[in-house]
Amino acid sequence: MDLLEYQGKQLFARHGVAVPSGLPATTVAEAVDAADKIGYPCVVKAQVQVGGRGKAGGIKVAQDRQEAQLHSQAILGMDIKGHTVHEIWVEAASDIASEYYASIVFDRSAKAPLVMLSTQGGMDIEEVAERDPNAIAKLHVDPLLGFQEFHGRRLAFEAGVDEDVVRPIAAILARLYEAFVAEEAMLVEVNPLIITGDRDVWALDAKVTLDDNALYRHPENAALRNPGNEDPQEQMAHERGLTFVKLDGDIGILGNGAGLVMSTIDVVSQAGGSPANFLDAGGGSKAEAITSAVEVILANPNVKAVLFNIFGGITRCDEVAKGLIEAFAQINPIVPFVVRLDGTNDVEGRRLLAEANLPNVHAQDTMLGAAQKVVELAQGVAS
């Protein structure tokens, strides 16, 4: 789960990381009110989960009330790389002397948190890494030991931060690490981490990704989910407990098991088709779950054909067939379906489907055959 900038800053503040004061707003009136409370100059910032907000015109400084109104009018509703701005964050303008970079990444390969610090903040860190890899100091922390004071000192010295801020930088890294562990984050990134004219260290931005599997232990974070920013179809799938990712094609996909569904999407693409979604109906899918999943797939008006690719392990093919038959009884789909059933109770599943004789449902024996068939049907070359 990715947090918005201001949600990340509020999370930082709980762990003693200094952030500029600010207020969120969803309307122009709220924004102007917030700006009045914070005082001028202030910064109006679009809250979307995408980089390059500044370049896109989503971050503006307001010198007075009139500018706060103009900027919030322009930014609310703005489209930034396909993300509509529903919310803005108004914060006190900062006096920036230097821009640094700090992050903590859940390093899967090393099986340990990776802490990084650089004096080259305020720009794309991947570009910095490519241009000048030595500009980024990094070290792994033993998760059983935790972040020690020497870790902070070493990073600060190796990154070459101004001497007078070695201690405060080390201290803020320790607090970011504490936030990373306590909130069970997969990523905590501050870019830029600024040194103010008064030589204070502040997090001027916040990018935080939390572990979805740990949200049950953090109800205050789980409540931050912002359905207004979610795609309605993904939201529908989420509410029904389905594992779903929307894609931009026209062939609906349903399978069981994440690996098999990923593979199905690849195979359909190789056959010349364009999948409309990833949907893992899960192990042990019962008939009702299948019916519910079909409704989610067909909620996308772009879908021209649907592929069921099932290899039954715990999932029983007869249950999948019953679910599809029930879905046809309830919603009467107008697009063609291609169904491939293999594995547990496949013979019974195929028999049920054949008996039901559903309109425009095509049985296929193999995964490749099914992929080719659904691509033909989506392209309107039904044979």
Next chain:
Amino acid sequence: MSVLVGKDTRLCVSGITGREGTFHALNNRNYGTNVVAGVTPGKGGQDVEGIPVFDTFHAAVADSGANTAMIFVPPRFAADSILEAQDAGIELIIAITEGIPAHDELRVFNHLSHQSGVRLIGPNCPGILSPGKANVGIIPASFFKEGNVGVVSRSGTLTYQIGNELARAGFGNSSIVGIGGDPVPGSSFIDIIALFEADPETELIVMSGEIGGSAEEEAAEYIAANVTKPVVAYIAGFTAPPGKTMGHAGAIVSGTAGTAVAKAEALEAKGVRVGRTPTETAEIAAQILSA
């Protein structure tokens, strides 16, 4: 021969009194696995169709001589159960549970790596099947027979798909090992490939990877330096969009890292043949075995 589970396996099931735990423990026993005990705190002294239930792993090990654990408890109890099994002296822990918090997995992995003589498989995996000998987990055993192909995979159903195509071509398996789809698997491709390399029955190794992380790239390096047996690979997720978790918690392309293309290229650069579809992967394996 086989790897990890076989006739010497003495299995203790954590969560044996739950619906799924009971179902799969009995299913494993019916296959021939020696299921010697179960653990459910507070239900010690009961039994599940003759399998004695204990309150703690320590009591289960002392009484039954269990050497292998299967973890079937819900995510919030799973890390604790893995650590308890290790503390009680279990050598092989197979964690089926999906949805364990990543930071729990990190602590468990780092703790176990400091202990000797213990191996964790999973979490979020279908378990291990050694056809004709033992089945620990949820792999549908009826599709597989004894043979000389070792399979290691991050995905359950994809393994069944590839294994089934091999079976139709007449080839069986020494063992099938699901290492799971989470960000911090207890055992990696490398760990299991090393076991297959040392297993006299295994003649060919099939590895099935997917997007996210760099375990496949690391395996490619390892294979080039250490493996004499042929390895055939499959990678899922070529068309997965970046930044989206594709079902498995670990299946995510982060920026430009963890893509299927990079993994396939890393493997091919080291001489590992990569099938573009599960079918092609099985065909390549069958070709090599028939040659």
